[in-house]
Amino acid sequence: MVRWQPGTSGRLQAAALELFASNGYEQTTAAEIAQSVGLTERTFFRHFSDKREVLFHGQELMVDAFLAGLVAAPGEATPMELVAAALESAAELFPDERRGHSRLRQSVIEQNPALQERERHKMSVLAATLGDALRGRGIPEPAATLAAESATTVFGVSFTQWIGAGEQRSMVEIERTVLAELRNLTAARPAAKA
Amino acid sequence: MVRWQPGTSGRLQAAALELFASNGYEQTTAAEIAQSVGLTERTFFRHFSDKREVLFHGQELMVDAFLAGLVAAPGEATPMELVAAALESAAELFPDERRGHSRLRQSVIEQNPALQERERHKMSVLAATLGDALRGRGIPEPAATLAAESATTVFGVSFTQWIGAGEQRSMVEIERTVLAELRNLTAARPAAKA
Known part of the structure; x- marks a missing residue:
């Protein structure tokens, strides 16, 4: 059975969705997504190539x-x-x-x-x-x-x-x-x- | 019955297709399309907003x-x-x-x-x-x-x-x-x- 990715990727994804929905997709940066769950932008980019890929990974x-x-x-x-x-x-x-x-x-x-x-x-x-x-x-x-x-x-x-x-x-x-x-x-x- | 547009639009479209196919879509300009059928770029833009629209009009x-x-x-x-x-x-x-x-x-x-x-x-x-x-x-x-x-x-x-x-x-x-x-x-x- 195939499952959604747990852990850091999942946390970043959930945080990104909340920020996209409340502040707008265009207005949200990768750094803000990472910071909202206490991670660095560098960590974000280890998991996703850009903020769009958070939605499509x-x-x-x-x-x-x-x-x-x-x-x-x-x-x-x-x-x-x-x-x-x-x-x-x-x-x-x-x-x-x-x-x-x-x-x-x-x-x-x-x-x-x-x-x-x-x-x-x-x-x-x-x-x-x-x-x-x-x-x-x-x-x-x-x-x-x-x-x-x-x-x-x-x-x-x-x-x-x-x-x-x-x-x-x-x-x-x-x-x-x-x-x-x-x-x-x-x-x-x-x-x-x- | 719905029909394709005849006349100048149709001529520009046929010319554009030939140029796109032989020279490449990216490499072809609106001016070249117009010139190939003896028209001006200005005439091209009276019929189409850009070269992409030639394919989708x-x-x-x-x-x-x-x-x-x-x-x-x-x-x-x-x-x-x-x-x-x-x-x-x-x-x-x-x-x-x-x-x-x-x-x-x-x-x-x-x-x-x-x-x-x-x-x-x-x-x-x-x-x-x-x-x-x-x-x-x-x-x-x-x-x-x-x-x-x-x-x-x-x-x-x-x-x-x-x-x-x-x-x-x-x-x-x-x-x-x-x-x-x-x-x-x-x-x-x-x-x-x-």
């Missing part, structure tokens, strides 16, 4: 969590079973106690177009990596890309619900509901064309 | 083409029927004679990370606008977002196939095949979980 973890689900799935799994397995595995990175952190992070990203672009890039890397992994398991095109993009879409919609005000359901519970909704939506046959 | 047209399909669809259309209608309408912007242009444009974008980001932004705006339009037609969440994202995914996969080497099928033919593939993919029921 979990990217590899997230991709790894999706991939771990694919690797653990049985060999005969269909593309959508693989998608479901990847989503269930990724949900482990979003336990209920992480919800406040994720809400705060999202509120910071929504206030800054450059961070939104970085987030889009993260999601496009996730979709591309999942596509590669599905092709690596013998899923042909375009099924592999469609499944990878669908996994990313379901994750995105589920994440938005999960951090919604008053939401109580777990990430995995939401993901299962959204994935079922996608199935129902696409399974409805279109009317015959004239 | 079709964005509103594309969004409009998707929306035109939604508007024309019958009131009782299901979300996926609306997706299909939007895709069919968008395909009108990509007739066979446009394929060479689209290939050239894609080759330029693939060589420049900033242009790739601009393209991702374009697709995210498309998905968000389609989601708004679907909600405007009374489609609830998360169906509206799932349908909008699926439309964008099918479009992206279809476009990649359409500009592929040796591809002969029309855009609308490819879109129908890819949409059917998405339906088949998601319709397959997963095995019951233990």
Whole structure:
């Protein structure tokens, strides 16, 4: 199971989020983040290349969590079973106690177009990596890309619900509901064309 | 029916693509683009705010083409029927004679990370606008977002196939095949979980 990084990195990340949210992302320096938890700027830069990476250092973890689900799935799994397995595995990175952190992070990203672009890039890397992994398991095109993009879409919609005000359901519970909704939506046959 | 802009804008765009492809995007100036078709830099800037916009001035047209399909669809259309209608309408912007242009444009974008980001932004705006339009037609969440994202995914996969080497099928033919593939993919029921 993939886990968020504990220790100094985690403390710096929590401190950075608080400062970004209260003082603004642009206005916050790496030195201020470090000082707020009694560390030096030098220590900050041993953990993160810049303040933006505090928000995105979990990217590899997230991709790894999706991939771990694919690797653990049985060999005969269909593309959508693989998608479901990847989503269930990724949900482990979003336990209920992480919800406040994720809400705060999202509120910071929504206030800054450059961070939104970085987030889009993260999601496009996730979709591309999942596509590669599905092709690596013998899923042909375009099924592999469609499944990878669908996994990313379901994750995105589920994440938005999960951090919604008053939401109580777990990430995995939401993901299962959204994935079922996608199935129902696409399974409805279109009317015959004239 | 939505159409690409003819006349001076179209000439500048074709000239820009040729120069970007042969000399590199970074190395090409607005003045060079204008001069290559016997126009002044001043004329260039009456049509485009900068050279990047030469590659993206079709964005509103594309969004409009998707929306035109939604508007024309019958009131009782299901979300996926609306997706299909939007895709069919968008395909009108990509007739066979446009394929060479689209290939050239894609080759330029693939060589420049900033242009790739601009393209991702374009697709995210498309998905968000389609989601708004679907909600405007009374489609609830998360169906509206799932349908909008699926439309964008099918479009992206279809476009990649359409500009592929040796591809002969029309855009609308490819879109129908890819949409059917998405339906088949998601319709397959997963095995019951233990």
